[in-house]
Structure formats: structure tokens, C-alpha cells
Amino acid sequence: MMQPELLNVLLEVLGETREEAGAAYREIHERLTRFFSLNNGSDPQTLADEVMDRLAKRTVNEPKEKIISPHAFALGIARHLLQEDQRRYARETKVARDWDVRSGASENDQEQLLEALEECMSHMSKDKRKLLLAYYSWPEGKKIDHHREMADRHGLTMNALRNRVMRARSELDSCVRNRQRDVSPKKDITKRRTVGDL
Structure with missing residues (x-):
């Protein structure tokens, strides 16, 4: 769950009004979920949550005018997170395989x-x-x-x-x-x- 103060900062970047920002948030989250789903992410919904969390943290540290396209920023974060997820999945799979083979x-x-x-x-x-x-x-x-x-x-x-x-x-x-x-x-x-x- 994103911290309320981070969510507020992110919403300010996503839209002029609360309604616009909320709609943009949902749209980005849905696109991210599809992105992770199409690329075999381990848990698309949770990975999309993680991207939004990281995006919110970036908005705190970056000047508002530097984040011209939150959609593009989010996609860049998603690509990095997908690589992390794939490396972690490979490690977990290897460990599980190592232990499973021992059963024989x-x-x-x-x-x-x-x-x-x-x-x-x-x-x-x-x-x-x-x-x-x-x-x-x-x-x-x-x-x-x-x-x-x-x-x-x-x-x-x-x-x-x-x-x-x-x-x-x-x-x-x-x-x-x-x-x-x-x-x-x-x-x-x-x-x-x-x-x-x-």
C-alpha cells in the first residue's frame, strides 16, 4: 500500500484535478498490469503496484517539470522491474529444482x-x-x-x-x-x- 503523502505527490503530477489524476493513475496501472502479464511477470498486479510506488518516489525526488510523461517514466521503471523479476524467478526456479531433484x-x-x-x-x-x-x-x-x-x-x-x-x-x-x-x-x-x- 502506497504511503498517502507519496500518493498525493504522484496525483499532483498525473492531473490538474483529483478526478483527472485518479483516472490517469488507473490507466497507467492497467497498462502496467497488461505489460507484466504479456511479458510473463510473476505477479502482474503486484509488479504494477511496485512500479507506481517507485514512480511516486521518483516524483518526490525529481523536479515536477522534468517528468514530462509519467506514462513513459512508468514504462521505463517497469522494464527494469521486469528484469529484476525475471532474474529472481530464475534464482527461485533453480533453488526449487535443486531441492526437488533431491527427492529422487x-x-x-x-x-x-x-x-x-x-x-x-x-x-x-x-x-x-x-x-x-x-x-x-x-x-x-x-x-x-x-x-x-x-x-x-x-x-x-x-x-x-x-x-x-x-x-x-x-x-x-x-x-x-x-x-x-x-x-x-x-x-x-x-x-x-x-x-x-x-
Whole structure:
């Protein structure tokens, strides 16, 4: 949710009257949602919200006369955000694939992985542990809504929430790999698969 003071500044740039500004806001938001939808954005509505939020922050920092076309400004921001979203999606997909492939490992490997996971989770800060457990525990078919609610609860944008989760997940992955290396017999160390190898 955009801060009221930012929204007011943005509306001043978008139109002479409140009605004109409101109509322009809705039009830009709808175009952005279509843009992200056509370009396979992970969550077009939320990405469009993020662009409007960034546009509002830019209007605060830029002289009013410099923002000749808010539509063009918003599209430029959207292109950058789409690149961020695609990079994040690629990282998340790789991590998910790495862990999914492990499900085909032997029972003994699975047991070692779970032990390493539990051990590493126990050494993480309470906040990071709670964040990861909450982020990956959504009701069926409610993933995006669940993540949006989490972002609101933490006072974050969806983008910021995903970045925070990815940093915690990266820390966890690294710990699990190191722990598996430590418990692997020397003779098997070149053959045993780790999360990073998958």
C-alpha cells in the first residue's frame, strides 16, 4: 500500500484535478498490469503496484517539470522491474529444482539431507527461520495471496519480501551443503551429490 503523502505527490503530477489524476493513475496501472502479464511477470498486479510506488518516489525526488510523461517514466521503471523479476524467478526456479531433484535420492541421502536441514535451521536466527517457514507454508492455490499478506504484515513490498527470503534461503542452502560435505566419507566425496550439484 502506497504511503498517502507519496500518493498525493504522484496525483499532483498525473492531473490538474483529483478526478483527472485518479483516472490517469488507473490507466497507467492497467497498462502496467497488461505489460507484466504479456511479458510473463510473476505477479502482474503486484509488479504494477511496485512500479507506481517507485514512480511516486521518483516524483518526490525529481523536479515536477522534468517528468514530462509519467506514462513513459512508468514504462521505463517497469522494464527494469521486469528484469529484476525475471532474474529472481530464475534464482527461485533453480533453488526449487535443486531441492526437488533431491527427492529422487536414496533413503540414506534423504535422511542425511533432512538432518542437515534441521541442524542448519536450528542455527539460523529466529526471525529468518520464521520467515522461511511462513513463506513456504501457503494454503493450496493461495500462494500469491499468502505472500502478499506476508509482505503487508512485514511492511514490505513483494519484491523486498522475495529478496529477504532469497537471502535467508541462500544462507540455508550454503549451510546444508557445508554440513553434507562434513559428514560425507572421504572416498565418496566426489561422487555424493549436494544441493549445489543438482
